[in-house]
Amino acid sequence: MEYQNSKIPEGINVSSEHPLKNFIYLLLGVSGAIIAVLLVLFYTIGFIAKWVPFEAEVKWAESISASFNESGDDTQNGLLDALGLPTTDKNLDGLDEQYTLRVQKITLYLQDLANKLALAQELPEPITITVHYIDQPLVNAFATLGGHVFIYQGLIDAVESENGLAMVIAHEIAHVKNRHPIVALSRGLGLGVILSLVTGVGGDSLSTSLAGHVNLLTSLAFSRGQETESDIEAYNTLLKYYGHGLGATELFSQLVKAGQETSLPEILNSHPLSQKRIERLEKLGQSTITDCSYASFNCSLTPLPEFLLND
Amino acid sequence: MYDLIILFVLLSLGYVFGQIAEKRHFRSIIKRESEYQSILTFAKRFPLNNDGEQRAELVGGNVVISVDYFKRFVAALRNLVGGRVTAYESLLERARREALLRMKAEARKKGLNTIVNVKLETASITKGNKNQVGAVEVYAYGTGLLSNH
Numbered sequence: 499m500e501y502q503n504s505k506i507p508e509g510i511n512v513s514s515e516h517p518l519k520n521f522i523y524l525l526l527g528v529s530g531a532i533i534a535v536l537l538v539l540f541y542t543i544g545f546i547a548k549w550v551p552f553e554a555e556v557k558w559a560e561s562i563s564a565s566f567n568e569s570g571d572d573t574q575n576g577l578l579d580a581l582g583l584p585t586t587d588k589n590l591d592g593l594d595e596q597y598t599l600r601v602q603k604i605t606l607y608l609q610d611l612a613n614k615l616a617l618a619q620e621l622p623e624p625i626t627i628t629v630h631y632i633d634q635p636l637v638n639a640f641a642t643l644g645g646h647v648f649i650y651q652g653l654i655d656a657v658e659s660e661n662g663l664a665m666v667i668a669h670e671i672a673h674v675k676n677r678h679p680i681v682a683l684s685r686g687l688g689l690g691v692i693l694s695l696v697t698g699v700g701g702d703s704l705s706t707s708l709a710g711h712v713n714l715l716t717s718l719a720f721s722r723g724q725e726t727e728s729d730i731e732a733y734n735t736l737l738k739y740y741g742h743g744l745g746a747t748e749l750f751s752q753l754v755k756a757g758q759e760t761s762l763p764e765i766l767n768s769h770p771l772s773q774k775r776i777e778r779l780e781k782l783g784q785s786t787i788t789d790c791s792y793a794s795f796n797c798s799l800t801p802l803p804e805f806l807l808n809d
Numbered sequence: 810m811y812d813l814i815i816l817f818v819l820l821s822l823g824y825v826f827g828q829i830a831e832k833r834h835f836r837s838i839i840k841r842e843s844e845y846q847s848i849l850t851f852a853k854r855f856p857l858n859n860d861g862e863q864r865a866e867l868v869g870g871n872v873v874i875s876v877d878y879f880k881r882f883v884a885a886l887r888n889l890v891g892g893r894v895t896a897y898e899s900l901l902e903r904a905r906r907e908a909l910l911r912m913k914a915e916a917r918k919k920g921l922n923t924i925v926n927v928k929l930e931t932a933s934i935t936k937g938n939k940n941q942v943g944a945v946e947v948y949a950y951g952t953g954l955l956s957n958h
Contacts, residue, residue: 502846502849505842505846512899513899517883518824521882521883528890
C-alpha cells in the first residue's frame, strides 16, 4: 500500500484579512466605546455633583488642603500647594508689621466686596465665599473647592476701577454658585478611575494616580461653557450692584492689550478668548439697560481705594 | 503626547518588521515543505507495515517565535471584545509548521524516511510577565523510522 502526505492547503488557519484593516476596526470600535462611556459618565457626574451639599464640599476642601499642609490649619497655603501654585509667606514674625496690616486690610476689603456681590448675585443660603488675597504679580484669580476665591495683586494692578475688579470677583462667585469646582473635581476623579482601569494603571498605583488628578483638574478644568455662564452671571451681578455694566470688560481688554493671549484657537483653550468674551459682553450690554440716563445710580466707574494700588 | 508618539513608533516598527518576517517565513515554509514531502509523518503510534527489523529513533524539532508589538496590541484590543485573534493564529501556524519541518530535517539527517506517533507541544514563554512581549514555543516530536512504507 502506498502512502503519501499531501500538500496542506493554505489559508485555513491564517486569515486572509489584512492585519491593518483588522487593527483599525478594533481600534475604532474600542475607542468609540470608551469615549461613549466617558461621555455618559462626564454628564452624569456633572449632573449629580451639583447636588453634593456645600458643607461636604467645604470638608473636602479642608481635607485636601490638610493633606498638602502638615500643620493642617493653613487652608490658604494648603490649597495653593494642592493646585501646584507658589504659596505665600505666612510667617508673620519675619515680616514687616506694616506689610501684614496691609495684607489684612486688602483681604478685608476684598472679602467685603465679595460679600456684597454675593448678596447681589443671590448666593443660596449655605454657600459662603472666602476670599484670599495673594500678593504676587501674577495676573490671576480663581475659585476652587469650598468657596475659596483667590485674588492676586497682579490682577488688581491690571484693572482700572472697582467695577473691573468686581466683575472678576463676581465671575469667581458665579463659579462657586454654580458648583463648577466640585463638578470639575468629581468629573476628573470619575474619568481618572475609568482611564486607569482601561490603561491598567489600577491596583496599588490607583490611589497615587488619583492624587495626581486632584492637582490637574481644579486648576484648569472649567469648561468654556462654564466660563461663559459665569461671565454672563457676573455681568448681571454688576448691573444689579452698580446699576450699569461699565468696566466689565476692563480685564479682558487689558489682557488683549498685553498680548497675554495664547495663540491657540478657542476650541483648544479652557477659557474663551478675551476678545470673544468682550464681544459677548458688549452684545449682552446692548440688550440690557446700560445707557446711563436710565441708571438709578451715579453712572460712572468707582475708583479702586488708594491702599490697593501697589507702590 | 510623548507616550502616544512612542506607542506609534513601536506599533509601526512591530508592523513593518513583523509583516516582513511573517511573509518571508511563510515563503520559506512552503518551499521547504515541498522539499521534505517525501518524509511521511503519521499520528499513529505504530508503523503501518510492522514487519521485519526497522531502525527507530526519536526525532524532534523545536521553534520559538516572538510576538511583535503590533500583534500584541491588536490581540489586547481583541481581548476586550472577543472573537478570532487572527494576529496570533498566523503566528502559531508558523510555529507549528516550522517545528514539524525541523523535525523532518532531523529525520533526514539521520537517514530516516518516516515519522510515526507525531506529537506537538505548545508553550508560552514569558507567561504571566506583564509589560513584556511574549514568545511562543512549539516542539514537535515523534518516532523516526527507516521504512519501505
